Amino acid sequence: xxxxxxxxxxxxxxxxxxxxxxxxxxxxxxxxxxxxxxxxxxxxxxxxxxxxxxxxxxxxxxxxxxxxxxxxxxxxxxxxxxxxxxxxxxxxxxxxxxxxxxxxxxxxxxxxxxxxxxxxxxxxxxxxxxxxxxxxxxxxxxxxxxxxxxxxxxxxxxxxxxxxxxxxxxxxxxxxxxxxxxxxxxxxxxxxxxxxxxxxxxxxxxxxxxxxxxxxxxxxxxxxxxxxxxxxxxxxxxxxxxxxxxxxxxxxxxxxxxxxxxxxxxxxxxxxxxxxxxxxxxxxxxxxxxxxxxxxxxxxxxxxxxxxxxxxxxxxxxxxxxxxxxxxxxxxxxxxxxxxxxxxxxxxxxxxxxxxxxxxxxxxxxxxxxxxxxxxxxxxxxxxxxxxxxxxxxxxxxxxxxxxxxxxxxxxxxxxxxxxxxxxxxxxxxxxxxxxxxxxxx
Amino acid sequence: xxxxxxxxxxxxxxxxxxxxxxxxxxxxxxxxxxxxxxxxxxxxxxxxxxxxxxxxxxxxxxxxxxxxxxxxxxxxxxxxxxxxxxxxxxxxxxxxxxxxxxxxxxxxxxxxxxxxxxxxxxxxxxxxxxxxxxxxxxxxxxxxxxxxxxxxxxxxx
Numbered sequence: 001x002x003x004x005x006x007x008x009x010x011x012x013x014x015x016x017x018x019x020x021x022x023x024x025x026x027x028x029x030x031x032x033x034x035x036x037x038x039x040x041x042x043x044x045x046x047x048x049x050x051x052x053x054x055x056x057x058x059x060x061x062x063x064x065x066x067x068x069x070x071x072x073x074x075x076x077x078x079x080x081x082x083x084x085x086x087x088x089x090x091x092x093x094x095x096x097x098x099x100x101x102x103x104x105x106x107x108x109x110x111x112x113x114x115x116x117x118x119x120x121x122x123x124x125x126x127x128x129x130x131x132x133x134x135x136x137x138x139x140x141x142x143x144x145x146x147x148x149x150x151x152x153x154x155x156x157x158x159x160x161x162x163x164x165x166x167x168x169x170x171x172x173x174x175x176x177x178x179x180x181x182x183x184x185x186x187x188x189x190x191x192x193x194x195x196x197x198x199x200x201x202x203x204x205x206x207x208x209x210x211x212x213x214x215x216x217x218x219x220x221x222x223x224x225x226x227x228x229x230x231x232x233x234x235x236x237x238x239x240x241x242x243x244x245x246x247x248x249x250x251x252x253x254x255x256x257x258x259x260x261x262x263x264x265x266x267x268x269x270x271x272x273x274x275x276x277x278x279x280x281x282x283x284x285x286x287x288x289x290x291x292x293x294x295x296x297x298x299x300x301x302x303x304x305x306x307x308x309x310x311x312x313x314x315x316x317x318x319x320x321x322x323x324x325x326x327x328x329x330x331x332x333x334x335x336x337x338x339x340x341x342x343x344x345x346x347x348x349x350x351x352x353x354x355x356x357x358x359x360x361x362x363x364x365x366x367x368x369x370x371x372x373x374x375x376x377x378x379x380x381x382x383x384x385x386x387x388x389x390x391x392x393x394x395x396x397x398x399x400x401x402x403x404x405x406x407x408x409x410x411x412x413x414x415x416x417x418x419x420x421x422x423x424x425x426x427x428x429x430x431x432x433x434x435x436x437x438x439x440x441x442x
Numbered sequence: 443x444x445x446x447x448x449x450x451x452x453x454x455x456x457x458x459x460x461x462x463x464x465x466x467x468x469x470x471x472x473x474x475x476x477x478x479x480x481x482x483x484x485x486x487x488x489x490x491x492x493x494x495x496x497x498x499x500x501x502x503x504x505x506x507x508x509x510x511x512x513x514x515x516x517x518x519x520x521x522x523x524x525x526x527x528x529x530x531x532x533x534x535x536x537x538x539x540x541x542x543x544x545x546x547x548x549x550x551x552x553x554x555x556x557x558x559x560x561x562x563x564x565x566x567x568x569x570x571x572x573x574x575x576x577x578x579x580x581x582x583x584x585x586x587x588x589x590x591x592x593x594x595x596x597x598x599x
Contacts, residue, residue: 093565094566095570097566176508250571251571258533337528
């Protein structure tokens with residue numbers, strides 16, 4: 001277990017370091033299912049639940065950071081007999097992100113309880129948890145939690161004698177990054193190709209099977225029971241006035257102890273880095289991608305002065321994203337790192353929008369040739385131009401995402417690209433400091 | 443062809459999770475079930491799934507070809523999938539993939555001649571705290587190294 005400072009409180013990873021923390025008994029021992037009892041037995045109105053979540057400052061933990069209470073308030077009142085849905089996004093495919101996996105493995109009942117409360121708040125009687133197909137262990141843990149919750153009467157009909165019904169099912173994915181985009185997820189739950197939908201209509205009006213639907217991330221929903229139990233104000237004050245609560249940061253790459261660290265919003269990056277044991281081997285920090293490759297990378301000197309919340313990272317020219325902190329030390333070839341990310345986006349583009357489908361291939365091919373010694377100086381302008389023709393010209397935010405690593409790396413590390421071009425190859429590979437090249441995609 | 447009973451049982455279970463008039467929603471689980479039983483998804487299997495769910499075959503083909511986990515060609519008894527995305531690459535997945543190729547004598551996308559192993563390069567598996575990650579069957583092997591590769595492969599039939 002990481003050595004957290006005394007004033008840190010684990011909210012969504014509560015219990016994660018205990019023995020067998022995923023069982024119903026362990027969750028009950030931690031005070032589990034008292035929040036849903038407070039709501040349903042205590043007779044909290046839907047609006048009161050939403051008001052508490054609004055007061056907490058909870059924002060979507062999947063990457064977009066949209067205020068959760070506000071999102072819930074978009075759902076229309078339930079009409080008699082017609083279902084509305086709550087979908088939990090457990091697709092977790094943004095490279096460098098592995099937080100929801102640990103919530104599902106170690107604290108699955110808190111997710112289930114959060115979904116019952118969320119379902120009640122938005123008038124949904126059925127919930128789906130969309131778990132990426134590769135995740136077997138988390139799937140088993142969550143399914144077991146669902147089975148236990150049904151047996152204990154926390155799921156099903158007339159919960160707590162309140163007249164409220166809520167059924168919960170897992171829908172397994174089958175390997176597609178884009179299925180994590182919320183409208184693509186709706187398509188995938190319907191058994192279709194995960195192609196993002198044009199908006200409007202928004203899911204709150206036209207979601208799964210055309211019915212009103214809200215999609216929330218695992219960490220978001222797991223934050224709800226403690227908010228109900230201890231109050232929105234309590235959660236808000238854990239973080240900053242505009243970024244309430246705690247956040248799990250998945251730290252990977254060149255640190256001594258990669259892993260998940262749940263810390264208050266607004267924690268200085270330097271403190272998180274220290275928790276993760278600092279940069280490996282005493283090396284110097286070079287660059288960090290703070291929210292997964294869909295957000296711009298920033299150089300060491302910027303991130304070391306930045307706090308980890310939505311506003312501070314925005315001011316630093318990047319975003320909090322999913323809290324996926326990818327750390328690169330001085331041995332990293334930035335061009336090669338971006339080449340690998342470009343290959344990823346090329347592979348994962350769903351192909352629906354021409355600028356993204358074709359542009360992702362252009363970005364990858366041009367960076368590949370720069371890394372492999374065939375680059376030309378005008379290639380940098382070509383990359384930025386291609387990027388500008390993708391951004392804002394696609395149905396979903398994948399377009400912006402695929403441009404982020406390319407544009408930000410040229411902004412901050414242009415001289416490294418130029419060294420590749422002038423030296424006709426990767427200077428770091430030539431010096432033996434980094435290993436081999438990224439295979440060509442496609 | 444007729445789908446084996448374990449497959450139809452899982453499809454029937456999946457159907458209960460969705461409205462009765464939405465059989466298509468069970469397609470992905472149906473394909474998982476068929477692949478778990480048969481190893482890969484050939485054309486007759488896809489047609490049988492479509493027939494069982496009462497769907498036009500194209501709807502099943504779409505899912506089978508869109509999602510990466512579905513094998514449209516035979517694979518070895520052990521499908522070894524290794525992540526080379528950013529976090530794994532930073533933690534030297536190159537050394538791991540080198541050893542895998544060397545030991546198995548095949549490249550990405552290939553199957554050993556004895557039909558035991560297929561090697562595939564995959565995108566992020568969502569376990570980057572344990573990078574590099576190898577995925578075989580239903581298990582993740584984290585913090586992979588060339589030495590670990592030998593141990594893992596020795597442990598498989």
